[in-house]
Amino acid sequence: MSTTPLIEGRGLDSFYGRAQILFGVSLTVARGEVVALLGRNGAGKSTTLKTLMGLVPPKAGEVLFDGTRVHGRPPYAVCRAGLGYVPEERRVFAELTVEENLEVGRRPAREGAPHWTPPRLYELFPNLGRMRDRRGGEMSGGEQQMLTIARTLMGNPLAVLLDEPSEGLAPVIVEQMGEAIRALKREGLTLLISEQNLRFAASITDRAVILEQGHVRYEGAMADLMADASVREKYLSV
Amino acid sequence: MTFADLAPQLVNGLANASTLFLLASGLSLIFGVTRVVNFAHGSLYMLGTYVGISVTEHVSGPLGFWGGIVVAGLAVAVVGVLIETLVLKRIYHAPELFQLLATFAVVLIVKDLALIVWGAEDILGPRAPGLKEAVEIAGSAIPEYDLFLIAMGPVVLGLLHLLLSRTRWGVLVRAATEDREMVGALGVNQAWLFTGVFALGSLLAGLAGALQIPREPASLNLDLIAITDAFVVVVVGGLGSLHGAFVAALVIGIVKALCVALGTVEVAGFGIDFTRLTLVVEFLLMAGTLAVRPFGLFGRPVAVSEPSRSVAAVVAPGKRFHVGFVIGVALLACAPFVVDEYLLVLGTDILVFALFAASLHFLMGPGGMVSFGHAAFFGAGAYVAALLVRQAGWSMLGAIVATPFAAAALGLAVGWFCVRLAGVYLAMLTLAFAQIAWSIAFQWDDVTGGSNGLVGIWPADWASAKRDYYWLTLAFCAPAVWALWHVTHAPFGHALRAGRDAPARAEALGIHVRRTRWFAFPIAAAGAGLAGALFVFSKGSLSPEVMAIARSVDGLVMVLLGGVQTLTGPVAGAALFTWLQDETLRHTEYWRLVLGAVILALVLAFPRGVVGSLSALFPKGGAR
Numbered sequence: 001m002s003t004t005p006l007i008e009g010r011g012l013d014s015f016y017g018r019a020q021i022l023f024g025v026s027l028t029v030a031r032g033e034v035v036a037l038l039g040r041n042g043a044g045k046s047t048t049l050k051t052l053m054g055l056v057p058p059k060a061g062e063v064l065f066d067g068t069r070v071h072g073r074p075p076y077a078v079c080r081a082g083l084g085y086v087p088e089e090r091r092v093f094a095e096l097t098v099e100e101n102l103e104v105g106r107r108p109a110r111e112g113a114p115h116w117t118p119p120r121l122y123e124l125f126p127n128l129g130r131m132r133d134r135r136g137g138e139m140s141g142g143e144q145q146m147l148t149i150a151r152t153l154m155g156n157p158l159a160v161l162l163d164e165p166s167e168g169l170a171p172v173i174v175e176q177m178g179e180a181i182r183a184l185k186r187e188g189l190t191l192l193i194s195e196q197n198l199r200f201a202a203s204i205t206d207r208a209v210i211l212e213q214g215h216v217r218y219e220g221a222m223a224d225l226m227a228d229a230s231v232r233e234k235y236l237s238v
Numbered sequence: 239m240t241f242a243d244l245a246p247q248l249v250n251g252l253a254n255a256s257t258l259f260l261l262a263s264g265l266s267l268i269f270g271v272t273r274v275v276n277f278a279h280g281s282l283y284m285l286g287t288y289v290g291i292s293v294t295e296h297v298s299g300p301l302g303f304w305g306g307i308v309v310a311g312l313a314v315a316v317v318g319v320l321i322e323t324l325v326l327k328r329i330y331h332a333p334e335l336f337q338l339l340a341t342f343a344v345v346l347i348v349k350d351l352a353l354i355v356w357g358a359e360d361i362l363g364p365r366a367p368g369l370k371e372a373v374e375i376a377g378s379a380i381p382e383y384d385l386f387l388i389a390m391g392p393v394v395l396g397l398l399h400l401l402l403s404r405t406r407w408g409v410l411v412r413a414a415t416e417d418r419e420m421v422g423a424l425g426v427n428q429a430w431l432f433t434g435v436f437a438l439g440s441l442l443a444g445l446a447g448a449l450q451i452p453r454e455p456a457s458l459n460l461d462l463i464a465i466t467d468a469f470v471v472v473v474v475g476g477l478g479s480l481h482g483a484f485v486a487a488l489v490i491g492i493v494k495a496l497c498v499a500l501g502t503v504e505v506a507g508f509g510i511d512f513t514r515l516t517l518v519v520e521f522l523l524m525a526g527t528l529a530v531r532p533f534g535l536f537g538r539p540v541a542v543s544e545p546s547r548s549v550a551a552v553v554a555p556g557k558r559f560h561v562g563f564v565i566g567v568a569l570l571a572c573a574p575f576v577v578d579e580y581l582l583v584l585g586t587d588i589l590v591f592a593l594f595a596a597s598l599h600f601l602m603g604p605g606g607m608v609s610f611g612h613a614a615f616f617g618a619g620a621y622v623a624a625l626l627v628r629q630a631g632w633s634m635l636g637a638i639v640a641t642p643f644a645a646a647a648l649g650l651a652v653g654w655f656c657v658r659l660a661g662v663y664l665a666m667l668t669l670a671f672a673q674i675a676w677s678i679a680f681q682w683d684d685v686t687g688g689s690n691g692l693v694g695i696w697p698a699d700w701a702s703a704k705r706d707y708y709w710l711t712l713a714f715c716a717p718a719v720w721a722l723w724h725v726t727h728a729p730f731g732h733a734l735r736a737g738r739d740a741p742a743r744a745e746a747l748g749i750h751v752r753r754t755r756w757f758a759f760p761i762a763a764a765g766a767g768l769a770g771a772l773f774v775f776s777k778g779s780l781s782p783e784v785m786a787i788a789r790s791v792d793g794l795v796m797v798l799l800g801g802v803q804t805l806t807g808p809v810a811g812a813a814l815f816t817w818l819q820d821e822t823l824r825h826t827e828y829w830r831l832v833l834g835a836v837i838l839a840l841v842l843a844f845p846r847g848v849v850g851s852l853s854a855l856f857p858k859g860g861a862r
């Protein structure tokens with residue numbers, strides 16, 4: 001296996017209009033690794049993921065995917081390169097059925113990535129299998145969250161950017177979500193997960209990157225972070 | 239009345255509904271996915287009619303006719319794809335108003351190209367081979383071709399439904415209608431999707447135009463007629479809803495037919511001639527529907543992007559601005575000493591339209607409300623002034639002074655309805671009111687002179703010299719424009735802009751957003767009405783054309799050409815537009831072609847520049 005990281009951001013500066021949100025953000029995610037992106041509300045977690053995906057083009061810095069520069073490319077091209085994206089607002093297509101939502105995400109099989117089909121996804125998320133003809137707009141928040149993840153997996157990505165998968169979900173559902181993410185990890189999928197829920201993040205990730213006001217403030221093993229109360233106090237407590 | 243009386247009209251109405259649905263469904267699809275309000279959709283319809291007739295002229299018999307329809311559909315689809323790839327593709331990220339301007343330019347260009355190729359005369363098409371007869375149903379003779387068209391509507395609806403629900407392409411189109419960005423993040427190249435949707439929408443417009451060949455002649459007016467009809471259907475049905483468009487087309491077709499069939503009916507001693515209603519009934523229906531259901535019959539209150547979102551903040555004028563204004567007016571006042579009479583007449587026109595454009599800008603810029611029917615106030619002012627002089631025996635000056643008040647009253651009434659809506663829906667409602675006003679002027683023969691209009695409305699003796707009338711116009715227009723600018727930066731203007739940019743925050747600050755928006759209407763209407771009054775005396779006559787859609791469109795082009803983000807933009811735009819129109823008219827009959835090409839060149843040459851400067855002034859969520 002090569003040593004180039006699968007996802008790499010170098011010195012990223014991102015803006016919304018004239019407001020600078022990211023200040024030289026650099027991070028890497030190795031192949032097969034599951035990394036948590038932590039930080040308080042408004043720290044820039046979502047913006048970092050959008051920048052990596054090409055949804056918010058950075059004004060400075062580079063994004064490399066599997067060693068290839070992808071910044072400046074449109075999101076569809078980044079997706080085709082093998083990077084999947086699951087947004088935080090659960091943007092399911094409300095008028096489309098579960099099956100149709102999955103169809104939108106479908107891409108050809110990819111070498112070196114797990115190959116996903118609707119039946120396999122229904123195994124991963126049994127709830128979805130029971131409501132194939134239900135419209136996205138008529139599903140519960142947890143079901144929608146599963147659907148957005150499944151929809152992205154239909155693209156057979158090498159890596160997925162997952163924005164706050166536990167947000168607003170009941171504890172039981174968060175538990176199911178954790179199960180599913182661990183299953184994806186076993187499949188060899190690379191994941192960068194933005195999270196506010198530290199306990200949840202700790203249960204599914206190997207390593208943590210902490211953002212504060214658009215700057216990377218901490219990087220280290222998840223176990224170290226869990227052992228270091230002062231860092232948690234400084235950057236994560238509210 | 240018996241069924242036999244009603245049946246032929248009903249069948250006719252249903253047949254119309256089918257082509258109307260084809261036309262409107264194309265517009266709806268294109269808007270749903272690309273969010274472009276494609277004003278050129280009616281031009282595509284018109285091209286369909288012309289191309290279809292041309293084919294039948296060269297190839298006779300059934301092959302010519304049916305082949306002509308297919309060829310027309312395909313040819314128009316190609317034209318649509320060209321428009322999309324050469325023009326719109328470059329400006330998808332530009333503010334919506336620029337896209338609108340670009341499609342206006344296409345309308346102008348297509349109209350003159352059609353004039354060059356097919357001439358100004360209407361061209362009659364052949365009847366459909368094999369469907370020339372009438373069949374007898376319940377005692378009435380029903381044309382076979384009408385029956386064929388009636389069947390076409392549901393067939394096309396069914397095919398579109400299958401396409402959208404059963405194919406991957408259709409699923410992607412529906413997904414993109416909801417959330418384009420997400421579709422892109424899932425690996426779909428939207429460029430192809432957009433081009434494909436444009437091709438399909440244009441194909442439908444071309445087919446609709448060609449299918450009408452046996453029923454109506456090809457004419458250069460079809461473009462604006464078709465686009466307004468299509469807008470009405472789409473808005474009544476609900477933006478983006480195919481089934482809504484189908485139902486709306488049926489309702490409009492049937493109601494129009496009923497109006498014709500009813501004829502003159504005695505109601506409480508009054509004879510009401512319903513046939514006259516056919517010109518406005520669809521707009522009455524639209525106004526009624528929007529008053530009850532602000533998003534149309536089947537529309538959902540989502541994803542109507544507010545055109546105003548892209549409008550930049552107006553920069554407050556400083557002292558230098560005022561000094562510049564005074565100097566500018568002084569220079570203009572000296573003009574009669576140096577220029578000839580011809581230029582003075584042109585100058586008068588420019589002043590009138592500068593006020594017209596500035597008043598429209600007041601709604602669009604600070605108000606964030608795009609009006610497609612601003613000519614209604616201009617026209618109302620012209621008629622009020624003319625009638626005050628002619629019927630009531632007022633002096634010219636008295637009429638000119640009184641007119642803004644009358645126009646403001648109209649603005650108050652129209653605005654009350656309009657501010658209940660937003661975005662494209664609001665724009666369409668203004669269009670509806672303008673069409674209603676137009677048809678009143680067109681049909682109220684006793685008072686307005688109907689389609690002949692009124693003649694002999696010349697200025698009072700003391701202002702009859704071109705030079706004096708120019709000064710008079712300047713004396714009214716300059717203070718009026720200045721007053722509009724002043725209000726823009728008075729507390730009222732601040733409240734208006736606060737309501738445009740952040741309605742929730744404005745409400746929290748104690749601004750009654752809807753009422754503020756409402757009061758913007760009489761102000762803008764007063765300006766346009768005054769312009770109309772000055773216009774009518776400068777021309778000496780007027781006809782319903784003063785408030786036709788074309789004039790509303792002219793106003794929009796003037797404002798957009800000059801730029802919405804500045805106060806002086808609309809004035810400059812009006813001057814440029816009026817001068818360009820006059821200049822090209824002197825050299826060529828094809829002034830629309832030249833003007834359209836100039837506008838397109840401007841829009842395409844500065845997509846980044848204009849957009850860049852706009853977005854720098856007005857930071858907007860980059861991601862969504």
Ligand SMILES: Nc1ncnc2c1ncn2[C@@H]1O[C@H](COP(=O)(O)OP(=O)(O)OP(=O)(O)O)[C@@H](O)[C@H]1O
Nearest residue numbers: 016021040041042043044045046047858859860861
């Ligand atoms: N579309 C936008 N336009 C302007 N500013 C934005 C936009 N989206 C986010 N911001 C601002 O950028 C900053 C970072 O936002 P971001 O969504 O990246 O934070 P986050 O870490 O994901 O927060 P959360 O935990 O609340 O999701 C915030 O201050 C936010 O207000």
Ligand SMILES: [Mg+2]
Nearest residue numbers: 045046047088
């Ligand atoms: Mg976030």
